[in-house]
Amino acid sequence: MLVRFEGADLGYGGRPVLAGLTLGVERGERVALLGKSGAGKSTLLGAIRARLAADRVATALVPQDHALVPPLSVFHNIYMGRLDRRSTLRNLATLLRPFAGDVAEIAPLAGRLGLGDHLWQKVEALSGGQRQRTAVGRALHAGGAVLLADEPVSALDERQSVDVLGLLTERFETSIVALHDVDLARATATRLIGIAAGRIVFDGRAEAVPRSEIEALYG
Template sequence: MPPSSRSPAIWICWSNLLQLLDGADLGYGGAPVLSGVRLHVAPGERVALLGRSGSGKSTLLAALHRAALARGLRVALVPQDTALVPQLSALRNVLMGRLDDHGAWRNLRTLIRPAAPDRAAALADLARVGLTPEADRAVEGLSGGQAQRVALARAIHRGGDLILGDEPLSAVDPRQAEALAALIRGAFPTAILALHDVAIARAFATRVIGLRQGAFLFDLPVAELDAARIEALYG
C-alpha cells in the first residue's frame, strides 16, 4: 500500500524500492492531470486502474511506461489506440513486438519474408488470442476487437517484466475479455491495466486503484473493493 507521505511522486518497486519520478505533476501540454501521486508496484502484483474517461488513467500509464523503460525494464505495451500498422498483416504486426531486439537489416528481412521460426512464433501468439485465420490479413480489414487482440498478441510476443495496457480489452465481448485477462495473467509476472469492466478487474487484479478527477480515490487489495467504493468512483 502507498506510504503515508503526501509528497508528489510516482514510484515503482522492483526487487527494492526504486524512485522513478519525484515531485512531478503529470499532464499534457503544461496542464496537470495528476498531482501528488505516490505509487509502489511490487513484482507479481496485478494492478487494475479504474475510473471514468478523463480521470487520469492514461496519463498515469504513460508516466509508468517512461519510468520503467528508464530503469531498464522490458515492458510490453498495449496502447488504447493499438498502435498497429494498418497496411501490414496481423502476423507482421505481431512480429513488430521484437523489432528492437535486432538490427535494421534483420528487421527489414523479417517484415518482408519472416524466417520460419519467427513466423511460427508469431503464429503461436496469434493462436493464443484466437486469430490464426486472420494471420495474413491486413489489420485495416479487421474489426476493432480483432485489432485489439492483435495488439495483445504483439505484447505477448514481445514478453517482458511488465505489461502495461490502456483499456486492452474494451473492444471484445465479456466472455473473450475474461479469457484474454487470464492469458495476460499467465504471460506476464506483473501487470498494470486500465480497465472499464469492474467484474474483469475483480477477476484479474490483486490490487485496484480508483482514479477520479485527477486524484486517487482509493488504492486497495481487490478483496476490499466493495459496492460503496464503486458507487463513489462512478456514481
C-alpha cells in the same frame, strides 16, 4: 519497489492531470486502474512507462489506440513486439519473406487469440476486436517483466475478455492495466486503484475495496 511517485504532478504541457500523486507498485502485483474516461488513468500509465524505460525495465505495452500498422498483416504487427531485438537487415527481410522460425512462434500465439485464420490478413481489414487482439499479441510476443495496458479488452465480449486477460496474466509477472469492466478487474487484479478528478480515491486489495466505493467512482 518497481516504481514509485512521491508528491508528483503528472500531466502534459505544464498542466497537471494528477497532482501531488504518491503511489508505489511492487513487482508481482496485478494492478487495475479504475475511473471514468479523462480521470487520469492513461496519464498515470504513461508516467509509469517513462519511469520504467528510464530504469531499463523490460516492458510490454498495449496502448488504447492499438498503435498498429494498418497496411501490414497480423503476423507482421505481432512480430513488431521484438523489432528492436533484430537487425535492420533481418527486419527488412522479414517484411518481404518471413522466416520459418518466426512464423512457427507467432502462428500459435495468433491462434490462441482467435486470429489463426487472419495471420496474413492486413490489419486495416480487421474488425475492432481483431485489431485489439493483434495489439495484445504484439505485447505477448514482446514479453518482459511488466505489462502496461490501457483498456486492452474494451472491444471484446465477456468470454474473450476473460481469455485475453488470462493470457496476459500468465505471461507477465507484473501488470498495470486500465479497465472499464469492474467485475473483470475484481476477477483478475490483486489491487484496485480508483482515480477521479485528478486524484486517487481508493487503493487496496481487490477483495477488500467495497463495491460502494467503486460505484461512487462512476456516480
